[in-house]
Amino acid sequence: MADPTPELLTDILGTVFQETAFMFVEPAEEPDQWDPTVFSATLAFESVRGGTLRLTAAVPVGVELAANMLGCDAADPEAVENGRAAISEVLNVIGGAFVTRYFGTKVPSQLGLPQAALEPRVAPAKRTAAASVRAESGDPILLELDLE
């Protein structure tokens, strides 16, 4: 089985953002520098092969996600409070989409529980593939995959 392509990850990322939160993203160069703190979420999975997905997003992306998922304004305190939880849930949906699209629905797959934090960006030690996109606001979003 060939390793997943960046195009697959980009497609999954775009579809999940659009269908979960009505947010449109487009492919973009991976940022050289990130804001001092970003939303960062990781999700382990087991299937034919195990691995980890990591989603990194600028803070305004998490807030906009939360606002759209909750049906409130991005300036609403509820959206600001729920940015981390929104990133976590979106990675959960991305994880389900990834394991079923890449490994198929005929094999057992298991997702772990997503862990999300507001913290400085730390590049993973290694990665198999990555997808870099930007939200309409211009804020960066990065999905990284490490397959065992």
Added chain:
Amino acid sequence: MALDMLVVDDSPVTRKMVRRAIGLCGLEIGQVHEAGDGAEALARLAEHRVDMVLADINMPVMNGMELVERMSGDPVLSRIPVIIVATPMSEQRIERLLDIGARAYLAKPFRPEALKDLVLEILGKGESHG
């Protein structure tokens, strides 16, 4: 008659999103209770009578699979239909969930209309496609 529901998901954003979808789907909804995992769900079910449970699978403490098993083994709770609202999963896992008593599976993300169709189908009020 208004439907009382229990939404079970460890993500507070998802619980609110599901509540919002329930509100948008055009059904007459009564009280909507929330629980963050299967164990909390069982506690809510001991306190409140509900007509339907919408439950995630991947949760800490007690996951959705165990919740369905526990409900199926209870003479009262087994009468409450459970719709699994979860991320895409393998066919084997969906079959297992339906085998142990879940009534339907709805993949996230979902449209409110899809939820409405499932609820009506389970209540026996859906359109016949046969």
